[in-house]
Amino acid sequence: MLQDARFRAIAAQMLLTIGVVAIMFVLFTTTARNLELRGIPIGFGFLWKPANFQIAETILPYSSSDPNWWAAVVGLVNSLFVSVLVILLASMIGLFIGIGRLSQNPLLRGICRVWVEVARNTPLVVLLIFNYALWWEILPLASEAWRLAPGTHVSVRGLSMPALRWSESGVVPFVFLVASVACLIGAAYAANWRQSVTGRRPAYLAVAWPLVATGVALLLFMHRDAISIEMPEFRRANFAGGWSLTPELTTILIGLTFYTAGFIGEIVRGGILAVRKGQWEAATASGLTRAQTYRLVVVPLALRSIVPPLNSQYINVIKNSTLAIVVGYQDFMTVVSTMINKTSHAIEGVAMILGVFLLVNLALSALLNAYNRRIAIVEH
Structure with missing residues (x-):
């Protein structure tokens, strides 16, 4: 044996x-x-006791009399809110940076290269502290706020912008809009499956888009009184109404987006360079413009090389969001740290932080791995 x-x-x-x-x-x-x-x-019995501390900026409703477990949930939602926004913004900006690094325009290529080099060679915590200090040194008071667009102002008090408000009667068009989008996504998947089986793409998807768009437009017009745009107004020492982002939240969004976009830009550039020269020549011979070549040929092929390292960058975004503590934004890490200081349950608090971030990152990794398997080339 x-x-x-x-x-x-x-x-x-x-x-x-x-x-x-x-x-x-x-x-x-x-x-x-x-x-x-x-x-x-x-033990974790402290989670059911009142938190007895404030959270300055929240997505979910919260008061100091709520239990500690709800404070942790509020902090987690704050972290996920920042992470999702950064992932979306950094992905879009990184795509343009990666393409810009390969541009024939020397000015655009140089700007993109400077962005990448600064982002990749600067510690993130230093970048956040610098951005936060710069915010208070450069921006004016709220009474002299810079106007970026109609209804959008930036000052030392933060960023104020118009907000879309829905009344109770606006639930019907909102539900119809969500259902329409879900139906269109389902129809798109069905059309792709049908095309892969028969080689012909059904025409019902092209007809569904204008019909759904017309239905949504009519429904929104019928319920136009239920939807309004609230503009921020200056009152006393600050702006009221609309949607406001505090300097802390804006700093972490700008700093983390700038940092992550530099890495994603290099990932995109590497993925584009991995596309064989013959694919470019075939697209050019087909009469496609350079923009169409990128959109229809290069980017779909480059995704096979881009998605695996992009998975790591998205996970890094969630982990790096804990650095919001250096600028005072109360995310999950900050909220649980406050609990530890108030209750002395350090081991339980650290275990919560490790467990929650492990679950979130594993879930995100599973989603991206599933997408990667879907677009991967299967060898028979």
């Missing part, structure tokens, strides 16, 4: 597992005993 290589491998793995579990058990029991001697109980 000992001569069986498979048996020896299984036995070695079992012994290693038992050793790891034993070490973890000793560490846990020793830590629990030491905490008990110091009068610090271990």
Whole structure:
């Protein structure tokens, strides 16, 4: 039996597992005993006690009398809100940077290269602190705010912009809009499947777009009183109404987007360079313009090289969002750190941080890996 290589491998793995579990058990029991001697109980019962601290900027409703677990949820939503916005903005900007790095225009190519070099060679925490300090040094007071667009102002108090407001009667067009988008996405998948099977793309999708657009437009017109645009107005020392972003949130959005877009730009450039020269020549011979070549040929082919490293960058965005603590934005990391300081449950708090970020990143990685498998070339 000992001569069986498979048996020896299984036995070695079992012994290693038992050793790891034993070490973890000793560490846990020793830590629990030491905490008990110091009068610090271990457990997650503190999550149901009132938080008794404020969160300055929230997406979900929150008050200091809410339990700690709800404060953690509010902080997590703040982190996910920042991460999603940064991922969307950095992806769009990074795409243009990657294409701009290959442009024939020397000015555009130089600007994109400077962006990439600054982003890749500057520590993110230094970049955030610099942006935050620059915000307070350059921008004027709210009474003298710079007007970027109609209803959009920026000052030391933050960024104010118009907001879309829905009344209760606006639920019907909103639900219809969401259902229409879902139907169009389902129809697009069905059309792609039909084309892959028969080689011919059905025409119903081309007809569905104008019909759905017409229906949505008519429904929005019928419920036009339920939808309004609220413009920010200057009152006393700050703007009221509309949608406002604090300097802290704006700083983390700008800094993290600038940083991530530089890395994504290089990923996009590498993916485009991986497309074979013959594909470019075939697109040119077909009469496609350079913009059409990028949109219809190059970018779809480059995605096979872009998606795997892009997965890592998106995960880094979620992890780097914890650096919001350096500019005072209260994300999940900051909220749980406040709980630790107030309750002395450091081990439980750190375990929450590790567990939550592990689950979020694994879920994001699973989604991107599924998409990567979908676009990958299958060798038979």
